[in-house]
Amino acid sequence: MLTAGLDIGSRTIALVEWDGMHIVRKEVVFTGIDPLKKSQQLMAGKHYDASVATGYGRHLASVNTLANCVITEIKAYAVGAHQLFPDVRTILDIGGQDSKVIQVKPDGAVANFEMNDKCAAGTGRFLENMALALDLNIEQLGPHALEASGKGVVLSSMCTVFAESEVVSLIGRGEDSHSVALGIHQSIVNRVCAVVRRVGYHPRFVFAGGVALNPCMRQLIEHELKIPVSVPADPQIVGALGAAIQAANNLSGKKN
Amino acid sequence: MEKFMIPAAEKILKGDKMLKSIDTDVFESLRTKNVDALIAAKNSGSRIIGMYCAYCPRELILAAGAIPIGLCGTVESAIPDAEKDLPRNLCPMVKSSYGLAVSDKCPYFALSDMVIGETTCDGKKKMFEIMESKNIKDVYVMHLPQMPDNNVSVDLWLSELRRLKDYLGKKFHVQITDAKLREAIHITNEEKRVLQKLLDLNQQQPVLISGMDMLKITYRIGFHPDRKEAIRLIEQVADGVNRAFPAGDLKTKRILLTGTPVGIGSEKVIKLVEESNALIVAQENCGGYKNVGLHIDENDPIDPLLLMARKYMKIPCSVMSPNNDRIDLIKKMIRDFHIDGVIDLTWQACHTYNLESYMVAKAVKDDMGLPFLHLETDYSQSDVETLRVRIEAFLEMIN
Structure with a gap:
């Protein structure tokens, strides 16, 4: 077959x-x-x-x-x-233009789900635009953020367009680009984790979709939700x- | 987005006439007939009063010898006209109602001698103030109390009914007698009775009438200038239903739609559900099942206005607090209509329905054990594909 x-x-x-x-x-x-x-x-x-x-x-x-x-x-x-x-109970999928949280029954059937709304904030597209603003490839963005020495810079805009100009002005103010990159990740994680909490989550927690390739996202999600996060190969x-x-x-x- | 057609939509667009349990053509043709009939009535001296809401006491309008007519608020194209004066982040129904009024695009508004509004939600009551300030129409606003379980609410609503009765009497130089009110109560009871008879047909398995067809009937009939003729038409279609041609089969997923009102022009969620091969079997909303069960005892000899006040305080709208009757009605409908899943539709920026969704979700998921989907959207087509994913995923949860 x-x-x-x-x-x-x-x-x-x-x-x-x-x-x-x-x-x-x-x-x-x-x-x-x-x-x-x-x-x-x-x-x-x-x-x-x-x-x-x-x-x-x-x-x-x-x-x-x-x-x-x-x-x-x-x-x-x-x-x-x-x-x-086989023991998955919660899935977070962050793709190119949407993100979704799925609660799974023990037999693998969908119990509940939530998706992002019309806007692409909190998705891979947001990270792509931010990488561009920092003159990085999308593959470089996560590792770049992990090299930040302290906390990330707090980013106040969630809108992709506003956040891009905010990043440009942060760099112009002399902020370290590693800290800015970390702040970018943190802002997405905050948004996504709010949806995860709304749907509810249990271990095992699986993080999938293209954005799961980013090592910084996984670390921050684990830290934010205080739960081990499994990323498929x-x-x-x-x-x-x-x-x-x-x-x-x-x-x-x-x-x- | 993508230029493709899902099979069900293609079938409908090609105009393949499927054999149906009811003939909706007569209601389709009402679209132009309703306006013509209203113009004729106006020319022969009839008074016309526009209504925006189920709370509008139509019995008083009928008893005043005037024609009660529903006003439009489901048309997306009127929204840009509204956004000249109203904030963008406002319920599309409020914006559409206002836009149609100020742009003179709604024939029913144009033909009305006055329009009646109520202090239901924040959006509506402030919109009515702005509408009134335009001096294009006599806008009469009633103070709607919002704690239905509190006795003072009936008292306040009763005094509001008396104030409207005096106003109509003076404005149109008519006497609204108890006898006329009782006749109007009878007509309104009859209308709810036949409407319920029609809607209850879908308790059958398989479902007889699709949600889209049911909407065409209930929406168009709301603009009919002659309530007695409207009653006759509804009863005729209900009695004439052909059970040999149901809208689905025994496996078709039966969905209850609840939440904000839907009309022609704002039917995208019903369309999406039915394109995904499920059926909207019933609607717990205004224009649907929300108030068809509210009946006044015609043999009760007390003040007919008091009977009316009590009835209107029982409409389970989300502006009411608490609104337990809505939860009870949803649970009853789930049982009566053999519902497989519930979709709660909230128009963007409608706080009361949006908040109440928490209670509805609990009742549907925890108490009734059914899949539940809350959708928040507006009249635009921009999110149709993301809504389609949510709706299809929700239907996949039903097994």
Whole structure:
């Protein structure tokens, strides 16, 4: 058996191929302006017994027959995280343009969830813009912040546009760029943890999505929530993995 | 966003006429007919009084020989007109109502001899002040008490009903007699009775009428100038329902929508739910089920205004404190309509419904053990895709 899980997100597309037991292939590419073409290229020449799409482009994939079923990112992350950590009870996913907190029942089903609102504050997009303002790559931003000697600078703006000008003026005032970077992370963590507390959280706490690649975010979240945080080896493919497993479950008629 | 069509939407847009349990065409055609009929009535000397809210005592309007007419407040395109005078971060319903009034885009407002408002929420009462200051219409505001369990509330509302009765009598040179009031009470009772009869059809399994179709009926009929004819039309559609063509099957997820009012123009959440193959089976909101069960005993010989005052104090609106009747009604509807999950819709910046969602969530999740989703949004289409994710994820939780 070979199934595919396709997660078309706002910033990246992830594909996972699943044989019922193992991940046999995984890919992460940038979404760009033609996500359908990118997805078709990823899946070209392959035959899947079933495929499930998730993410913002899930219906796009489905109507173009790349997937025979769609599930939301909420469910996909729950299924994927449950596969990687069978004792998961809370998932925090921070992606390119949204963040979500999912409470999971012991059997892996979604018990409750909350998402960010219309605005992209508190998401990967915010970090990308801030990295740009500090003249860093997104990969450099987290390590850069971890080198701060003291506390982070307090950032008062949550809006991405206002925060960018605030960062520019902080640098202009002579603040250390490491402390500014730390402050940037702290401001996102404050916002995200407020949502986590609202939904409620229990161990095991899994942090996934592209932003989980950032080591500073993980440290600050652990510190803020006072709970160990597990980050999957490949945090960007958790949704695609969940979709691929869902496709296999659909084939075997297993109840969700 | 993306240019694609989800299958259900495509089917509807292509105009494939699905066989339905009811014919909504007659209600669709009311859109133009209602305005024409109102113009004709006005030309023949009828008085027209615009209403913004379920608290408006329509019996008094009917007893004064005037036509009570619901005013629009569900149109997004009127909001920019409102934002010239009102803050942006305000409930879209309040903004839309105001924008339609000052821009002269609502024919019902234009045709009204006066409009009646109530001190329900902060947004509305201050908006009415600004509307009044524009001197475009006689704006009459009633002082709505907000502690329904307190006896002084009925007393205050009774004195407000008397003040309105005197005002209408003087303004239109009519005598509002008890006999006329009792007839008006009867008509209003009848309207609620037939409306409930129609809405209760969806207690059936499978569901007979989709939320969108039900909305078309309840929304359009609210603008009908002739209440007796409106009653006849509602009863006709309820009696004529064809049970051979339900709106879903036995597996279709049955959703209760509660919260702020929805009308044509602000129906995006109902549409999203039904595009996701679930059905809005019932609505606990104004225009829906919120007050159809409130009935006045026509044989009670006491002052009809007192009977009315007591009835209006029982409307379970979130401006009331405490508002336990709403929680009880939601629980009853969950049982009667065999509900699988509850969506609580709050229009942006509506504090009372937004806060009350805490109590609704507790009742639905803890007491009834059902999935619950709280949505806060406005009339714009900008968040349709993020709402779709939330709604689909909520439906995935129902198994």
